[in-house]
Amino acid sequence: MAETLAVPVRSGRADRRRRLWRRFRRRPMPMAGLVLVAAFLLLALAGPLVTGDPSAQDYAATLAPPSGAHPLGTDDLGRDALARIAHGAQVSLQAGVLSTLLAMVIGIPIGLVAGFYRRWLDPVVMRLVDVTLAFPFLVFAVGLAAIIGPSLKGVVLALGFSQLPAIIRITRGEVLAIREMDYVAAAIADGAGDRHILFRYVLPNCANPLIVQATVAIPAAIIGESTLSFLGLGVQPPTPSWGVMLTTAQQYLDVAPWLAIWPGVMIALATLGFNLLGDGLRDVLDPRSGR
């Protein structure tokens, strides 16, 4: 029964996806976002292969202005700023994706179970979510940096944890709406087990707002990582992070101002790309949320 039904459902989905893509493609801002995000991914994944060693020191050219050999100049240790930008993109991408994944892997099951079973679990979870929301992100980060020492691991944990309440809330809210749907009632009448209903019907229908949330969480994490690293609470030198690069730049602002430009431009462009993409996806995938 389920098998024969699955075929038309799936082709309907493919149709729908093509229709959504057509709607998305026509609009300039989300497309610009998509291009920026693609460029960021390309820089993070392929850039380091092209630009060479980010730690190679050229003592003959420390704090050198942009030139043919070093298109973006060099820092105080004579390291190539372009190579460090490319490797920094990798660190940003790791922080953004890993922290968002962490929040989703923990948050989605909690939201599913709380929203689906309600009873005593739901109020307990939502109270905990309220408490977690009451903690400023930096407090987590500071606490974690104090306990496990400043590192990328601490950054990912702090960022992931701070995204958790939003993921739980969104998933739970969706589940509450979906469990009242006719197709869920039909599945229950058909004798489907809880697990089948959760994974076959409820979870796939939560996907859209969660995808949109990911486009909010990733840029927030990129800014969060660079901010923590800039403060010395995140990724530690000599690992090239855009935040760490700006810490160096601040020390040499009057002699090597070019060092302060590109890492910031990269952060802004990557973040802008995800924000534009997210705005576009929200209009297409999740039109109800009016944010």
Add this chain to the structure above:
Amino acid sequence: MVWFILRRCGSAVIVLFVASVLIFLGVRALPGDPAVVMAGEEASPAVVEAIRHEFGLDKPLPAQYVDYVAQTLSGNLGRSTQDQIPVADILAERLPVTLELSALAMLVAIVVGVGSGIVASVRRGKLADYVATGFGLAGLSVPHFWLGLLGILLFAVTLRWLPASGYVPFTEDPGQNLQRMLLPALVLGTGFAAILMRQTRSAMLGALSADYVRTARSKGLAEAKVVGAHALRNSLTTVVTVLGLQLGALISGAVVTEQIFVIPGFGKLTVDAVLTRNYPVIQAVVLVTVIGYVVVNLLVDIAYAYLNPRIRLSGGGHG
């Protein structure tokens, strides 16, 4: 309304309780035995044991927690491990600096953000709207600390209009104080102005197309009055909520801004404490942040209920 406030206070107390337990346990989770640290590496086990007993570290955890709360409530937050100054004194010195910075930044954010949000919504689809919306998107995407660096680069290094960093207490020289706070407040305020602008614009667009605005217009009310008294008043709930939700970001932003401009406030204290592993200070800083956050959120909830009677009558929280 009284019932609503009491319930909100109750949940604030619960949040504070959970937070204090977490902070207490977090400090206990730190590597190293505090008794050994205080006694020094060379101390004999008997000395370590005596210190452990003196500070109540040999008691069971719940008893230690009660001690910790009692000490904190009596204003004893311990001493900084760097210079042995009582942590409470350090906080009393640092907090006003950050409060000044945050208040100035909020002023910038409200004036620029709400102002441009109103203009963008009234002139929807016109040039002013595109400029404001573009500014909003850019403000969301640029990290505070980079904006701070660019500000220093432009106004201090290149134009030499403003000092790059440093702090003069307001009580010593108000003029110098404000001159040095100007750039940090602009930098910190810009990000929030962007968020406020976006929220004000969408709330105002919603309000301007509502029936009561059409009614107000059709009874011949002046356009300024329609926008100001009707649409704006009903958009204020959104603005207040956003302000409350952004408080955590404001605290984080203040930390960063103080670090860039070398302002000896609460935020710089936080970063320095972590970098020097000054645990009594870290503990106090986290506690104060959480208390501030909970108190302001409580005030926001109450302001929200005041502005929107539906909330206080149904007794619920935000959406």
